[in-house]
Structures are given as C-alpha cells and as structure tokens.
Amino acid sequence: MTKVKICGLMEARHVRAAVDAGADAIGFVFAPSRRQVSIDQAARLAIHVPSSVLKVGVFVNAVPTDIQEIYEAVPLDIVQYHGDETPEFIEKVGLPAFKAFSIKGSEDVHRAASYNVTPLFDAPGVEFKGGSGKTFNWDILTQSGFKERPFILAGGLNAGNVGEAINQVKPVMVDVSSGVEIEKRKDEQLIREFIKTVKLKSEER
C-alpha cells in the first residue's frame, strides 16, 4: 500500500480534509516559504491530527536547538530535512527523519546511500527549496537502481499523474503540495481526489 503525505498545510479545514480522506502523514513547513507556519500555528493545527497520522516538520538548514524545540512543542513525529544537512548533522540531532534530495541526475539519487534515514526524492526547488510543483525525470530513479531502502516520491505530483508515478517508480510514500492547491491555496476536493487516487492505485498493485 503506497502511503500519502499532504504537505504545506496551513489551515484546520485542510488538515481535517487530509485526515478524513485517509492521509498517512501531513507536513508543516517551518522553512522560508509562502507555506511557512509558526510554532503556535502548527501546534493548533496538530490538534486535528490523530496519533495514527504522522506529523512531519519540514526544515531547511535549521539549527538543532530550533528543530528540537519545534519537534517537542508542536509536537512532531518526523523531521524532514530539505536543505544541505549532512548525515552527521542528522545523526547529531537524533530525531526520526526523512531527507530530501533534489534530483537532477543519478548522482543525486546515490547521495542518499550515505544517509541512515528515509530518502525523499524531489524536483529541484524554484523559489524555495521545495514545493515547486515541478516534476523531475522519474527515469533517473528507475535507471539508478536505488535499492538501499524504501523511499518517498515528491515533486509535481497530482491526481492526474500519481498513478503513473506509483507504477513506474514504486515509492513507499508519495508527497504532494502544489498539486492539491488552487491559486496557491490548498483545496479540500483536490486533497480528497489525490488521496483517493493513491489508494485506488495501491489496491490494483
């Protein structure tokens, strides 16, 4: 069963829509972004999330004390490193983690092998480090033969292409932000459609 993460949530009704539709994880962005939330905002949103749904905090080159403070205050279940964090840095922070890699070539996929956490393969950022709504060439993943561990696929996914992505790339989880937005704001119907599509596709496999 391919899991689903809905990222960049900022409003309670969107969190509820994701949870009610069966999201496995939801993401709050604490890095510079038009989707950035404060600790208080995320803590208020987290109230709507049952313990069965992972609360993921997205960080870009943040300092360990800030990450630890936010992890406890919200509280979060997973830290998603979306910057230039090294394996040593992630070990030092010592929290459950995903590490994002911007995929331009196979060498970016292979960098994941030196990290001890679940990789998230994403398109390179445009304005910010992530959440660009752009896809990357999935052939890079399939041709790289990356088999070290399960991985998450992100980057420009939407209800129209996620089925093909799951077929081709076989990720353990898919992650979406822009693809469930209309005019840069999350949309409940698109959130439901995305999650439903992933679940239907998973049942077929």
Ligand SMILES: O=C(O)c1ccccc1NCC(=O)[C@H](O)[C@H](O)COP(=O)(O)O
């Ligand atoms: O979403 C952001 O604005 C963001 C900003 C800075 C770093 C990471 C960010 N998002 C991380 C995510 O997990 C997104 O879901 C992922 O990049 C895919 O985004 P999209 O292509 O828009 O679906």
